[in-house]
Amino acid sequence: MTLYVDTGWVLNIQVNVSPQNTPIRDWGALHVMVERHKYERIAGEPYYEEIPTRAATFLHTALRLRPFSDYNASIGIACAWEYMEQSGIPFDLPYGDVAKLVADIRSDEADLTETARLLRDWAA
Incomplete structure (x- = not known):
């Protein structure tokens, strides 16, 4: 089963890991952050088939496009972690x-x- 999330899911995570009033810097980048994890090819065939790859899109997009004014790394990591957890693939975060x-x-x-690859390696 593939977990699909929406903007509200990301914003709930943002509220939990950053100060309450961290503004959104770019709504388009936030939209891309949400939509990228579910990008699909023609006829509904998933492009990012693996859960770690779908989870990685959150972190990678948050850091490259910076949808929030600050805390993009924390929010991206939290989204990737939560996506993996909710998909039944918990992993450890080796902080260094x-x-x-x-x-x-x-x-x-x-x-x-x-x-x-790293998210897959860190899976418990």
């Missing part, structure tokens, strides 16, 4: 490795494939 991944995404050293 997570910080390196965030830096690598920001510097364009880690793409979506690498982000998904």
Whole structure:
């Protein structure tokens, strides 16, 4: 079963991991953050088939497009973690490795494939 989420799901996570009044910087980027995880090819065939890849889209998009004025890393990580948890694939967050991944995404050293690989590796 594939978990689909909407903007409200991301905003609920944002409220839980950032200060109450962290404004949205770019509504279009937020929309992309939500929609990217469910991108599908023609005839409904999933493009991002694996749960870790779908979860990785949240972190990768949050850091590359920065939909929020601040806390994009925290919100992106929390969304990826929650997506994995709700999909039945819990994982540990090795904090030093997570910080390196965030830096690598920001510097364009880690793409979506690498982000998904790490989430898969960190799955419990």
